[in-house]
Amino acid sequence: MQDKKIAGFSKMDKQAKIDWLSTHFLEEPTAATQELASFWHQDEDLQRILDGFSENTISNFPLPFGIAPNFMINGKVYAVPMVIEESSVVAAAASAAKFWLPLGGFHTEVVDTVKLGQLHFRWSGTTERWQALFPELEQRLRLEATHLTANMEKRGGGILRLDWLRKTEIAPDYYQLRVSFETCDSMGANFINSVLEQFGATLQQWASSAPELTQKERELQILMAILSNYTPDCVVKAWVECSMEDMQKTLKTGDDVRHFCQKFETAVNIAVHDPYRAVTHNKGIFNGIDSVVLATANDFRAIEACGHAYAARDGQYRSLSRCTIKGDTFRFELEIPLALGTVGGLTKLHPLAKMSLQILGQPSARELMQVIAATGLAQNFGALRSLVTTGIQAGHMKMHLQNILIHFGATPAQIEEAKVHFEDRTVSFTAVREFMAQYNTVQ
Known part of the structure; x- marks a missing residue:
């Protein structure tokens, strides 16, 4: 040891x-x-x-870089770059994009782009005293952070508002500044953290020298200054909508279209009310979202953490998507927080991230939010469509066939013959093993 x-x-x-x-x-x-x-x-x-991207690097860990074409979003057609190792994800997203292409594609809307940071501190004064002192203190906080915010303000961003909270359940003297930011096309983590740390320094200096404070009120301790990855006001909506009559023309299933839509709606409602289903349901949404987040060198861990918190914002974990049928109209929609950037960080350093943004037409952060939300909704639609019709395994195992064949050391010729063999057969590990044994015997 x-x-x-x-x-x-x-x-x-x-x-x-x-x-x-x-x-x-x-x-x-x-x-x-x-x-x-x-x-x-x-x-x-x-x-x-x-x-240089990470610490103690000894090699690279490649992941497949794929493309899901035919995504029409707000009337514009995209080829969406996706980085993921799960075999069926890109296929499902591309299939859903193709399905909705003749039906008007995906519609999206950015609700807001507010990002948050927190300055946590302890102070010995009362709530009433802080409330009286805060207006003047806010002016000082903003003024002394000007050297950090000036450039962001030129781009249309900066500090939006400062709110203070006192939460005695954490500690009797605990206070917090919750700061709202607009960071434009930057994800903004470094900007937000720098401003918050400046606020901490200003607050500490104020407490030690402000003449209006009593000796007791000079007792102030900064606990930490850090952005929050929970951004419930940095939200985008995506939806698809069509009549039953139009869907029938596109739907490739023996089911009656209304029967399909009703099964689909019920499947979504299960995820709305049952957390055991909701976790898997939302994981499917993030299959699509994370793939594009990774391809554009954004922070998929932050996106996931925020999305799951948002899914539980009313106290129970629920589906991030919703489905409704009103009369003859089917509507499937997603609302999700996505704090993203298209400048800064690795977006310009990683060659494939640069290429991903180029493929997407050099989008702004707001446009990227919409593309990623549409991809998440497409992924969800593709998975649910399979679940309520053929079942998830049929398509998934077809996509997994090549991985199983490689596991058994199949040659290119064997792989091609296996694809033909399993065209109308169920794919399983055992079935592929038997195919390989039979193939080798015949040869």
Whole structure:
């Protein structure tokens, strides 16, 4: 155990890190070293950029970069870049996009783009005293942060408002500044955190020197200053809508269109009221959302955390999408918070993130919100359509067939023959194993 401990690992160069890891944790050190190196980019300058994205980098972990075409969103057609390893996701999104293309496509609307930050502190004064002091203090906070906000204000952003809260359930003397920001096309994390830390410094200086404060009121302790990834006012809506008559022309199923729509509506309602179903239902939505978030080098962990919190905002975890049938009209919609950026961060550093934004037509953050929301809704539609008709496994396992064949060491010729063989058969691990055994026997 002692031999596996190390000090100063981050200061070692990449090769030394790999040598140490291979020696202490991998069964075949030489082969492991070669495999890690095989994933390095041949362009050394580009590899140095990739190494700089994270700490203790020893290799790259490639994920498939795919395209879902035929997305019509607000009358504009997109080819949507998606980065994901799950085999059926891109296919489902592309299928849903194609389904809705002749029906008017997807409609989207950005509700608002407010992002939030919090300054947490403890103060010995009363609520009434703080309320009286706050208007003048707010002016000082804004003034002393001007050097940080000036450029953002030129672009139309900046600090929108400051709200203060006192939550005695946390601590008797706990206060919080909740600050609302507009960060334009930037995700804004560094900007928000810098402003909040400046607020903390201003607040500390004010408490120590303001003549209007009593000795007791000078007791102020900054706890932390950090953005919030819960952004319930940075929200976008996406929806599809059509008549039953129009859907019947597109629907490729033996089911009566009204029967299909009613089953679909019930499936969504189950996820609205049953958290066990809602988690899987929303995971399907994030299959689509995360894929585009990753492709554009945005923060999918923040997006997921915020989305799941939003799904539980009334105290119970629920579906993020809704479905209604009114008369002859079917409507399927999604409302979700998406705090995104198209400038800054890795969006300009990662070559494929730059290409993703180029493919999307160099969208603003607001436009990207709409594209990603539409992709999440498309993914949800594709999954639910399969669930209430053929079942999820038929399509999923068809997509998974090639992975199973590769697992069994199938040649390109065997893969092509297997695709034909399983065209009208159920795909399973056992069935593919039997196919390979039979194929090898015949050969």
